[in-house]
Amino acid sequence: MFEQRFLDQAVQLAVDNVREHGGRPFGAVIVRDGQIVSTGVNTLLASGDPTAHAELLAIRAAAQATGALRLTGCTVYASGQPCPMCMGALHLAGVDAVFFAYSKEHGAQYGVASLALYDEVCKPIERQSLPIVERAASSGLASPYDLWRELQASAPQSSV
Numbered sequence: 001m002f003e004q005r006f007l008d009q010a011v012q013l014a015v016d017n018v019r020e021h022g023g024r025p026f027g028a029v030i031v032r033d034g035q036i037v038s039t040g041v042n043t044l045l046a047s048g049d050p051t052a053h054a055e056l057l058a059i060r061a062a063a064q065a066t067g068a069l070r071l072t073g074c075t076v077y078a079s080g081q082p083c084p085m086c087m088g089a090l091h092l093a094g095v096d097a098v099f100f101a102y103s104k105e106h107g108a109q110y111g112v113a114s115l116a117l118y119d120e121v122c123k124p125i126e127r128q129s130l131p132i133v134e135r136a137a138s139s140g141l142a143s144p145y146d147l148w149r150e151l152q153a154s155a156p157q158s159s160v
Contacts, residue, residue: 002099006031006077009039011101013054014079017041024112028054029077030062030095037074038062054078055086059093070094080107083114084121 006029013027026042040058044050055078062071071093076082078100082090090098107113125132 001075001097003031003034006036006075007099007101009036010054010077011079013039013041017054021046025079025107025110026054026112027079028058030058030071030074031077032066032071032074037065037071051085053083053086055082056089059089063093072096075099080104080113084117 010027010029013029014025015027017023017027018025021041021043023045024042028040030037030039038058038061040054040056040061042054043052043057046052055076058076059071062074063069072095074093074095076090076095076098078086078098080102081100081104082098083104087098104113104115104118108115120128120130
């Protein structure tokens with residue numbers, strides 16, 4: 001399953017992103033059946049988008065390229081250990097495996113890993129530093145979840 005050439009390509013994407021664009025040192029390659037489906041580099045600084053991580057951009061490109069929301073059968077190669085946000089997206093996308101070259105601890109030595117974030121998201125929600133509070137919606141509003149269920153129940157069933 002692991003192929004060194006794809007990990008090396010992810011690292012080279014990160015190197016090129018730093019050298020050519022002054023971007024952050026992260027690259028990602030998504031592979032299925034030995035073929036590259038998509039790549040991504042961190043464009044946070046250029047785009048001003050704090051979610052423009054290499055893995056997320058590669059996932060978006062892979063979903064567009066394959067026309068599928070689930071990336072089953074895909075392996076992700078990343079220059080650095082994916083952050084919690086990217087790990088969540090990788091789980092949601094259903095990739096088979098993730099390989100990375102540099103750990104979060106390695107990245108932290110250069111100020112490019114959020115070690116505290118890894119710890120923060122492991123805490124129970126009520127102990128996290130960002131207040132995340134459930135409140136009831138105003139009465140009379142339709143439930144988006146009920147509407148979603150109704151829509152799904154009335155949709156033609158796929159044979160896939």
